[in-house]
Amino acid sequence: xxxxxxxxxxxxxxxxxxxxxxxxxxxxxxxxxxxxxxxxxxxxxxxxxxxxxxxxxxxxxxxxxxxxxxxxxxxxxxxxxxxxxxxxxxxxxxxxxxxxxxxxxxxxxxxxxxxxxxxxxxxxxxxxxxxxxxxxxxxxxxxxxxxxxxxxxxxxxxxxxxxxxxxxxxxxxxxxxxxxxxxxxxxxxxxxxxxxxxxxxxxxxxxxxxxxxxxxxxxxxxxxxxxxxxxxxxxxxxxxxxxxxxxxxxxxxxxxxxxxxxxxxxxxxxxxxxxxxxxxxxxxxxxxxxxxxxxxxxxxxxxxxxxxxxxxxxxxxxxxxxxxxxxxxxxxxxxxxxxxxxxxxxxxxxxxxxxxxxxxxxxxxxxxxxxxxxxxxxxxxxxxxxxxxxxxxxxxxxxxxxxxxxxxxxxxxxxxxxxxxxxxxxxxxxxxxxxxxxxxxxxxxxxxxxxxxxxxxxxxxxxxxxxxxxxxxxxxxxxxxxxxxxxxxxxxxxxxxxxxxxxxxxxxxxxxxxxxxxxxxxxxxxxxxxxxxxxxxxxxxxxxxxxxxxxxxxxxxxxxxxxxxxxxxxxxxxxxxx
Numbered sequence: 001x002x003x004x005x006x007x008x009x010x011x012x013x014x015x016x017x018x019x020x021x022x023x024x025x026x027x028x029x030x031x032x033x034x035x036x037x038x039x040x041x042x043x044x045x046x047x048x049x050x051x052x053x054x055x056x057x058x059x060x061x062x063x064x065x066x067x068x069x070x071x072x073x074x075x076x077x078x079x080x081x082x083x084x085x086x087x088x089x090x091x092x093x094x095x096x097x098x099x100x101x102x103x104x105x106x107x108x109x110x111x112x113x114x115x116x117x118x119x120x121x122x123x124x125x126x127x128x129x130x131x132x133x134x135x136x137x138x139x140x141x142x143x144x145x146x147x148x149x150x151x152x153x154x155x156x157x158x159x160x161x162x163x164x165x166x167x168x169x170x171x172x173x174x175x176x177x178x179x180x181x182x183x184x185x186x187x188x189x190x191x192x193x194x195x196x197x198x199x200x201x202x203x204x205x206x207x208x209x210x211x212x213x214x215x216x217x218x219x220x221x222x223x224x225x226x227x228x229x230x231x232x233x234x235x236x237x238x239x240x241x242x243x244x245x246x247x248x249x250x251x252x253x254x255x256x257x258x259x260x261x262x263x264x265x266x267x268x269x270x271x272x273x274x275x276x277x278x279x280x281x282x283x284x285x286x287x288x289x290x291x292x293x294x295x296x297x298x299x300x301x302x303x304x305x306x307x308x309x310x311x312x313x314x315x316x317x318x319x320x321x322x323x324x325x326x327x328x329x330x331x332x333x334x335x336x337x338x339x340x341x342x343x344x345x346x347x348x349x350x351x352x353x354x355x356x357x358x359x360x361x362x363x364x365x366x367x368x369x370x371x372x373x374x375x376x377x378x379x380x381x382x383x384x385x386x387x388x389x390x391x392x393x394x395x396x397x398x399x400x401x402x403x404x405x406x407x408x409x410x411x412x413x414x415x416x417x418x419x420x421x422x423x424x425x426x427x428x429x430x431x432x433x434x435x436x437x438x439x440x441x442x443x444x445x446x447x448x449x450x451x452x453x454x455x456x457x458x459x460x461x462x463x464x465x466x467x468x469x470x471x472x473x474x475x476x477x478x479x480x481x482x483x484x485x486x487x488x489x490x491x492x493x494x495x496x497x498x499x500x501x502x503x504x505x506x507x508x509x510x511x512x513x514x515x516x517x518x519x520x521x522x523x524x525x526x527x528x529x530x531x532x533x534x535x536x537x538x539x540x541x542x543x544x545x546x547x548x549x550x551x552x553x554x555x556x557x558x559x560x561x562x563x564x565x566x567x568x569x570x571x572x573x574x575x576x577x578x
Contacts, residue, residue, distance in 0.1 A: 007329045012109040018102030022095050022154060026161040029091035033162075033303050034169055036084035041295035042069055043077040049291065066290040095154045103149035107142045114138060114331045135214065137327045145325060158307035166304045170297060176283075177297050180276050181304060213243045276301055359384045359532045360405065360501050365414035367400045375400045377414060380550045382532040384419070384500065387523055389543045390536045392552030398536045399427065401552070402503050405534075419532065420500025425490035427506050429482040431474020437466040439474065440488050444496065451495055455488035458525075460518045479510040487519060494526060502526050504535045508542060520545045 008015050046069045069077065115138070171178030217240060280294045360382040367375035375397020382388045390398050403409045405416055406424055431439050440455060441447035449466055456464055461484055470476045477485065487507055494502050504523065508516040520542060527533045527547070535542060543549055 005325065008325065011113050011332055012106040014102050014105035014109055018098055018149065018153060019157065021098045022157040023161050025091045025095045026157045029088055030162040030165045032084045032088035032091060034300065036081055036088060037296055037299035039077050039081035039084060041292050041299055043074055043081060044295055045292035046071055046074055046077065068292055099149045099153050103146050107145055110142060110328050111138055114328050117332045142328065155307055155311040159311045163304060163307050166300060169300055170304060173293060174297050177276050177280060180279060184275055210247055213247050216240055216243050273301055273305060359419045360534060361417040363415045365404065365416055366412045367397055367404055367409060368412035378552065382534050384530050384532050385527055387527040387533045387547045389546035389549045390534060390552060391543055391549055396552040398552055399505055402505055402536065405503060418501055421497040422501045422503060423490045423494035423499040424503040425487050425505065425507060429474060429486040431470060431482055431485060433470060433472050435466065436464055436468050436485065439470065439485055440492050442489055448496065452492055455491040458491065458522050459484040459488055460515055480515060483510045484515065491522060494531060500531060502531050502533045506537055507535060508537065508539050516541055
């Protein structure tokens with residue numbers, strides 16, 4: 001966990017603005033602090049020296065009264081101190097405003113970059129990332145950057161900009177005090193590093209636990225009907241309770257470390273200031289040091305340690321945002337996905353090629369996920385005008401093969417040849433908020449209402465108006481209607497682009513027999529129009545209607561697709577009891 005990740009500056013241009021303006025305002029604030037300390041020290045000395053003049057003469061004041069202004073100078077000294085205090089306050093306020101506004105812009109830019117990266121990547125590339133994790137990272141996680149920018153960034157800027165200027169000022173004013181500061185100053189960063197390591201550990205565990213809690217809750221919600229069937233809903237409620245209690249416990253550990261670190265940093269800073277103050281006071285008593293200069297050093301001295309102490313304390317408020325931003329950067333950069341060497345990538349790219357003449361050819365193709373072969377080797381072809389069904393047990397890799405044809409996955413071996421454009425409908429409808437026309441013509445810059453109407457009518461949706469508005473994720477339709485709208489989208493795309501290949505994955509899984517007949521008729525019509533039609537299905541009616549059936553066997557060692565962990569555990573336990 002880095003205090004400042006360079007990727008933040010690369011992916012969020014607003015962050016660069018925050019640091020640039022913050023550094024400028026930090027310099028102004030530092031100069032104002034030095035000016036305020038000088039004016040105030042001179043004003044106090046101008047008042048104190050005449051009052052205690054008799055005491056100085058009797059004790060042999062030495063250099064105590066050296067460089068003191070006359071009392072007549074008090075008005076302009078006070079005015080200078082007041083002006084410097086105002087500039088300091090305004091620059092501090094400006095840094096806070098820049099940081100707060102920058103946080104909003106940075107979060108917006110990072111969210112947009114992450115969503116653009118996810119949108120531009122194939123669905124298979126991010127299939128291993130749960131929806132709960134994405135929602136947590138892009139929602140609560142990025143919102144935690146408010147603490148990073150409002151609390152940590154201003155102090156970090158001051159620690160980098162102000163501290164060297166203030167240390168140089170003390171060195172220039174009094175060499176002994178400056179050397180003492182240089183000796184004791186590294187103690188605080190040392191404590192910060194040690195405490196930061198402890199904070200990173202407990203904060204990382206808390207962030208991981210929050211993601212597990214989110215995933216567990218989503219897992220239970222998705223599998224609630226099945227859990228009710230097996231009467232395991234109460235056990236899952238207990239599981240959520242345990243996860244919540246674990247998150248509470250880890251949060252308390254983070255707070256304990258935060259309070260302890262604040263105490264340690266304040267203690268180290270106080271001792272460091274006291275050490276320098278004692279040396280200055282001793283020399284003042286001995287008459288070896290001017291009073292005005294001593295006061296100036298003592299006023300500047302706390303400001304030397306304030307940024308480094310506060311940056312350590314503010315770091316704890318920012319750790320959650322930093323942990324979340326690391327996950328966002330991973331999403332943007334595609335970390336965690338299957339990486340290949342350049343030579344292997346080039347070789348894999350040649351395994352999926354567009355050829356002239358139409359149709360689809362699969363030659364010795366193997367599909368791998370990680371180190372495991374999930375499909376193949378497969379060899380078959382679908383000629384233009386042919387309707388072929390792809391059958392086989394769950395987990396045999398049928399959907400993975402379609403993903404490879406679409407370019408979502410790169411085959412581990414073999415070659416796929418595709419003739420022309422490809423139109424496709426997956427297992428999930430994938431509807432979006434908007435009108436029926438928007439969903440059918442999704443991706444089209446100039447939707448064709450007549451073409452969309454014809455595609456819907458072919459699938460028995462003549463009564464569904466094109467201007468009907470759907471809610472989030474296409475809500476407002478039954479499962480069968482949503483699936484047919486998705487199939488209408490594939491038919492629309494096939495006609496609009498004159499696609500050479502039509503791929504349908506379980507197109508009738510949520511349909512009754514009558515609607516399934518319409519799907520079969522539509523598939524036959526597309527084949528009659530000269531397209532190569534490949535349909536994945538377990539339904540007997542679709543298999544019987546195909547011109548040819550290609551059977552896919554499950555590779556050795558491959559497992560069937562699993563349910564959510566809570567559902568799988570409930571089924572396993574129920575089967576054991578039976």
